[in-house]
Each structure stands twice: as C-alpha cells, then as structure tokens.
Amino acid sequence: xxxxxxxxxxxxxxxxxxxxxxxxxxxxxxxxxxxxxxxxxxxxxxxxxxxxxxxxxxxxxxxxxxxxxxxxxxxxxxxxxxxxxxxxxxxxxxxxxxxxxxxxxxxxxxxxxxxxxxxxxxxxxxxxxxxxxxxxxxxxxxxxxxxxxxxxxxxxxxxxxxxxxxxxxxxxxxxxxxxxxxxxxxxxxxxxxxxxxxxxxxxxxxxxxxxxxxxxxxxxxxxxxxxxxxxxxxxxxxxxxxxxxxxxxxxxxxxxxxxxxxxxxxxxxxxxxxxxxxxxxxxxxxxxxxxxxxxxxxxxxxxxxxxxxxxxxxxxxxxxxxxxxxxxxxxxxxx
Amino acid sequence: xxxxxxxxxxxxxxxxxxxxxxxxxxxxxxxxxxxxxxxxxxxxxxxxxxxxxxxxxxxxxxxxxxxxxxxxxxxxxxxxxxxxxxxxxxxxxxxxxxxxxxxxxxxxxxxxxxxxxxxxxxxxxxxxxxxxxxxxxxxxxxxxxxxxxxxxxxxxxxxxxxxxxxxxxxxxxxxxxxxxxxxxxxxxxxxxxxxxxxxxxxxxxxxxxxxxxxxxxxxxxxxxxxxxxxxxxxxxxxxxxxx
Numbered sequence: 001x002x003x004x005x006x007x008x009x010x011x012x013x014x015x016x017x018x019x020x021x022x023x024x025x026x027x028x029x030x031x032x033x034x035x036x037x038x039x040x041x042x043x044x045x046x047x048x049x050x051x052x053x054x055x056x057x058x059x060x061x062x063x064x065x066x067x068x069x070x071x072x073x074x075x076x077x078x079x080x081x082x083x084x085x086x087x088x089x090x091x092x093x094x095x096x097x098x099x100x101x102x103x104x105x106x107x108x109x110x111x112x113x114x115x116x117x118x119x120x121x122x123x124x125x126x127x128x129x130x131x132x133x134x135x136x137x138x139x140x141x142x143x144x145x146x147x148x149x150x151x152x153x154x155x156x157x158x159x160x161x162x163x164x165x166x167x168x169x170x171x172x173x174x175x176x177x178x179x180x181x182x183x184x185x186x187x188x189x190x191x192x193x194x195x196x197x198x199x200x201x202x203x204x205x206x207x208x209x210x211x212x213x214x215x216x217x218x219x220x221x222x223x224x225x226x227x228x229x230x231x232x233x234x235x236x237x238x239x240x241x242x243x244x245x246x247x248x249x250x251x252x253x254x255x256x257x258x259x260x261x262x263x264x265x266x267x268x269x270x271x272x273x274x275x276x277x278x279x280x281x282x283x284x285x286x287x288x289x290x291x292x293x294x295x296x297x298x299x300x301x302x303x304x305x306x307x308x309x310x311x312x313x314x315x316x317x318x319x320x321x322x323x324x325x326x327x328x329x330x331x332x333x334x335x
Numbered sequence: 336x337x338x339x340x341x342x343x344x345x346x347x348x349x350x351x352x353x354x355x356x357x358x359x360x361x362x363x364x365x366x367x368x369x370x371x372x373x374x375x376x377x378x379x380x381x382x383x384x385x386x387x388x389x390x391x392x393x394x395x396x397x398x399x400x401x402x403x404x405x406x407x408x409x410x411x412x413x414x415x416x417x418x419x420x421x422x423x424x425x426x427x428x429x430x431x432x433x434x435x436x437x438x439x440x441x442x443x444x445x446x447x448x449x450x451x452x453x454x455x456x457x458x459x460x461x462x463x464x465x466x467x468x469x470x471x472x473x474x475x476x477x478x479x480x481x482x483x484x485x486x487x488x489x490x491x492x493x494x495x496x497x498x499x500x501x502x503x504x505x506x507x508x509x510x511x512x513x514x515x516x517x518x519x520x521x522x523x524x525x526x527x528x529x530x531x532x533x534x535x536x537x538x539x540x541x542x543x544x545x546x547x548x549x550x551x552x553x554x555x556x557x558x559x560x561x562x563x564x565x566x567x568x569x570x571x572x573x574x575x576x577x578x
Binding site for chain 1: 403405406407408410412434437438439440453454455456457458519520542543544546573575576577
C-alpha cells in the first residue's frame with residue numbers, strides 16, 4: 001500500500017514536471033495568490049505578453065488558460081501557432097491541430113483512457129468538443145482547446161492563467177527572473193528548472209502529509225494484523241509451547257522463535273508488496289493511464305521494508321508476552 | 336550697568352516674550368490635543384455607527400463596477416453588474432454578484448461553497464472554500480453589514496477623512512490587514528463608507544506589485560425586500576463540484 005501510494009504520488013508529480021518541461025519555455029509566470037478576491041483561476045491580462053516581450057533577453061512570450069475539470073484533469077487553452085513556436089510543435093499520433101472552434105487535441109494516454117479517436121466527441125465543462133488530433137504525451141497538458149474559445153466560454157476574455165517566456169540564452173533565465181521579480185512583486189516567477197523542482201513530494205505539503213498519514217495507517221494496520229495472526233498462532237500452538245517449556249525452553253527461546261517467525265512474515269510481506277506494486281502499475285497504465293501514473297520508487301523499498309518489520313515486531317509483542325506467561329501444566333492439557 | 340533703564344526694559348521685554356511663548360505653546364498643545372481627540376472620536380464614531388448599522392442589516396442590493404488594474408502595464412479592465420447581499424444568520428453573509436456583458440458570469444457564496452456560474456456553458460462550478468469561508472465573506476464584500484469592531488479587530492484602520500465618492504458623502508478609511516497571511520496577498524484596502532447608508536460606496540484592494548481591484552457600488556438599497564430566490568443561480572444549470 002505504501003509503495004503504491006508513494007509511487008502514484010511520485011509518478012503524478014514527475015509526469016506534471018515532464019509536461020511542464022515539454023513546453024520548451026525557460027520561464028513561467030503565474031498570478032499572485034489572490035484568486036479568492038478575483039474569484040478566478042485566470043486573472044492575468046493578455047496585455048502582459050507585450051510587456052514581457054519588451055524585457056531584456058526575452059525573445060518570446062505566450063500564455064495559456066487552465067480550466068480544472070475535477071479530479072486530476074484540466075483543460076488548457078492555447079494559441080496553437082504561438083505555442084508551436086515556443087515548444088517546437090506537437091507530434092501527432094493521429095489527426096492534426098484545431099480546425100474548428102469546438103476542437104480539442106488530446107494526448108495518447110487521455111485518448112486511451114477515454115476511448116477517443118480523431119473525430120470522437122467528448123463532453124467537457126458541459127460543452128461538446130470534437131477531437132481533432134491525438135498527440136504524443138509530454139507537452140503542457142493532456143487536453144488542449146483554442147485559447148480564445150475557452151476565454152469566451154468562461155467569460156474571461158483576454159485572461160490567462162500562466163505565461164511562458166523564452167529567453168535568448170538559457171543561462172540568462174535566472175537574471176530575467178530576478179529582474180521580473182523586482183518589477184512584479186507578488187507574481188510567482190520561476191525558471192522552468194525551479195518550477196519543476198517545486199513539483200516534488202517535499203515541496204507539495206499536502207502530499208507530504210498524505211504520505212505521512214498513509215504510513216501511519218499502514219503501521220497501525222500492520223500492527224493489528226500481525227497481532228491477530230501471532231495471537232492466533234500462539235493460541236493454536238499452546239500445547240507446543242507447553243512442551244517446549246516442559247523441556248526447559250527459556251522465555252527468551254520462545255520469544256526468539258516468535259519474533260523470527262514475525263520477521264520472516266514481514267520480509268515475505270515486503271517482497272510480495274514490492275511485486276504487487278508492479279501489478280498495480282500495470283493496472284493503472286492500462287485502466288487509467290491519463291489520470292494516475294505510478295512510478296517504481298526504489299529508494300522507498302528499504303523504507304517500506306523497515307516500516308513493515310517495525311510494525312510487525314510491535315504487533316508480536318503482546319502474543320509473545322502471552323506465550324511466555326503461559327502456565328506449563330495448563331498449556332500441556334490444552335485441547 | 337545692570338540698573339540702567341535699558342537693562343530694566345530688556346528684562347520686561349524678555350519676560351513678556353517668555354509669557355507670550357508659554358501661552359502660544361499652551362494654545363498649540365491644546366489645539367493639537369483637541370484635534371487628536373476630534374480624529375479619535377471621529378473614527379470611534381464611525382465604528383459605533385457601523386456597529387449599529389450592522390445590527391439592523393439584513394441585506395442590500397447595488398450596482399457594481401469592478402476595475403482590475405495591472406500595475407506594470409498600467410491597464411484597466413472593467414466588469415459591471417449587480418450585487419445582492421443577504422444576512423442568513425448573525426455570523427453568515429451570503430451574496431450573489433452578477434456580471435453582465437462580454438465577460439458575463441455570476442459569483443455566489445453560500446455557506447462554505449463558492450459558486451461560479453458561466454452562462455455560456457450553462458454550468459455552475461462549486462468550490463468548497465473551507466477555511467477561507469470567513470475570508471471570502473469578509474473580503475469580497477468588505478463593509479457590508481460589518482460591525483466597526485470587526486473592522487478594528489482585523490485591520491489597522493486609519494481615518495483619511497470625509498470624501499465625496501459616487502455622488503455620496505463618505506468617510507475614507509484605510510485598512511491594513513493584521514493577519515500576516517492576508518497581508519502577503521493584500522497590502523492594503525481603501526474603503527469609502529457612505530454616511531447615508533453606512534455601507535461601502537467604493538473598495539480598493541491593493542495587491543502586491545502595484546495591481547489593484549477597485550469595486551464601486553451605486554444605487555445601494557439597504558434592507559430591501561429580498562425573496563429567498565434572490566441569491567439563486569439558474570436551477571437548470573449543470574453543477575460541477577471542483578474540490
């Protein structure tokens with residue numbers, strides 16, 4: 001459970017970082033955190049693009065509008081010509097770019113998950129869209145529509161959610177960012193490397209807390225399961241424990257037996273858990289490739305193993321104590 | 336030499352000057368004290384008037400015109416529409432802002448749910464604002480049915496005096512948020528409270544980086560008959576839960 005959830009967390013964030021890098025920009029500009037006052041997720045003016053183009057070293061600027069679709073999905077509005085200039089263009093697996101106002105382009109994973117082909121229709125934001133093209137994943141978003149259409153439909157003409165900048169030479173990106181931060185305090189302005197580095201577990205507080213909670217639950221569940229299993233084992237082996245004691249086995253010997261068995265169960269459980277993560281990975285890749293991405297996070301294998309061993313050993317304490325405290329005569333007469 | 340008539344005259348002149356100086360300093364100090372007391376009373380008066388008005392406030396309707404200014408490009412964008420505010424319980428204010436025109440959309444707050452209606456999509460998006468509920472209630476319609484003590488509790492308030500705004504006599508208050516997390520997003524709010532209705536005629540939210548959002552209210556009606564449906568969004572619209 002731990003490895004799967006950690007894998008999904010890493011996979012989802014890494015996929016988002018990969019798509020952000022795929023934009024081909026050097027700098028990303030996001031609005032100040034005042035969306036509650038504006039009650040909008042797209043509060044930046046398109047007029048800012050001309051301002052950015054006048055900045056030293058900036059060679060290109062384009063903006064996108066992002067509309068959340070619920071869950072992990074979102075619909076990105078792009079000016080296709082401008083975006084192609086920035087990113088080098090989409091690689092289409094099937095179909096092509098927008099031809100009509102109601103056209104959307106989807107990436108291959110989204111198309112597979114929603115069973116879409118070129119010409120299919122899809123209902124997003126209570127609006128019917130036609131799929132004009134399916135592109136290779138890894139660029140900006142999974143679903144893209146025409147920027148001006150999305151702006152009109154949401155009653156936000158000339159409004160943007162994010163602005164991407166290209167500079168003449170990538171090493172200049174940091175100095176441009178510093179300059180812009182001075183001119184536009186409150187705006188979130190990052191180099192793409194900085195932005196991608198924000199998409200990590202340690203930077204996303206909510207995810208970090210989520211993983212902490214999952215680990216806590218896993219330890220408690222592991223503890224309870226092992227306690228129940230070992231307690232049952234001790235009950236079932238009451239006579240055997242009585243015989244061992246009658247033959248002179250010390251408390252330490254009996255505890256050693258129980259703990260070694262627990263340890264073995266924990267290790268086997270960890271190995272089986274690791275193998276099962278490949279199963280969930282395969283399942284997600286085939287059932288919900290656009291929604292959930294699971295990675296194999298090798299550095300979490302020993303952590304998960306340690307958590308499993310500690311949880312199991314803690315769970316074995318009470319049954320062990322029960323076994324040690326058993327009266328030999330009663331144990332031998334146990335049916 | 337010291338007994339000369341000249342030295343006597345100089346002594347008299349010196350003591351007379353000293354007496355006049357003392358009186359002048361006393362008068363200036365008195366005026367200063369009076370002026371300070373007068374300002375303090377004025378702000379206190381505004382707060383107590385807002386306290387009284389908040390007690391009888393059950394709702395309001397007004398026209399609204401919001402200007403969003405982007406500092407670095409010195410650009411203004413304007414939205415216009417209407418607003419209806421209703422007090423549903425002593426601690427809860429509900430509102431509906433209806434923007435019309437090219438950028439038509441409606442924003443409603445009900446409890447902890449912020450709803451945004453997009454007419455062209457015939458869709459209502461619902462956001463659970465959770466812990467930001469109070470902030471949404473108190474910030475978006477700052478000053479409507481808000482007691483003065485609440486203003487004083489949440490902001491450092493400066494009284495900038497009387498001004499005529501939107502053809503209404505009003506008092507201009509400058510508010511600096513006390514909460515650091517609010518201050519990060521909102522450096523200052525200017526609030527013009529109508530002397531007639533005790534509701535805001537204008538709010539100016541200063542955002543970091545020189546941007547601001549100016550909301551001007553017109554044709555304000557206090558406690559008008561507001562039917563239960565006055566704050567409803569279209570029933571036929573599709574609802575989407577966003578979080």
